[in-house]
Amino acid sequence: MRKDWQTLELCDRFFDSIERKDAETLASCYAPEAVIWHSHDCLYQSRADNLAMLERGMHTQEKVRYRDRRVRVFEGGFVQQHTIEVTWANGFEGRMDVCFVAYVRDGMISRAYEYFDTGQVAAFLPPVTAS
């Protein structure tokens, strides 16, 4: 039986790796069959597509921080509530409240469900300027 602290460690390793732009550690947190669901489109994203998206963010975002992390472990997974703070390349600082529910198998995330509010997008993404 997996101990709570092992799940907590996985949770911290996952979000810390994104903050540190450590793509290798990030990928190691996902099980081979991992899928990630998002509330804005209600669709499952494949492991490869999600990793590609996160790695693009590592290049386009100056800094990412997961603030005010509140984590609870339950049988088979964890839930983390946080505020993501992103400093974009143009200096814009965005933030959004997120709830991330993950299910764990063999020490890796096998399914994740990410809830956020697209109504907060103006506070998260830099404003579009006319070219």
Next chain:
Amino acid sequence: MTEGEIRELCETFFDAYQDRRRRTYDDRIVDAFHDGFVIRYQLHGVQNTGHRGSLWICIVGRVRDGRITRIDEYMDSGRFAAWAGAEGGGT
């Protein structure tokens, strides 16, 4: 409070709203932890116009002495107008 009791409390909470609001809380997925729960569900609603909408919502609840002390609700407000039929469409 056991995780089973927390789960039961959570079900009771949502059943209490169901009759009054003409809404249903479907596909509930509940995970309980030592001092609370996380529930994910699909909110189905039928408006007076006949419009039907659905919206996925996640709630993290904290529990003390058998009662909910705090709720954090994650709902996509960008989809709410469509849910309510205000944009003439549905989700």
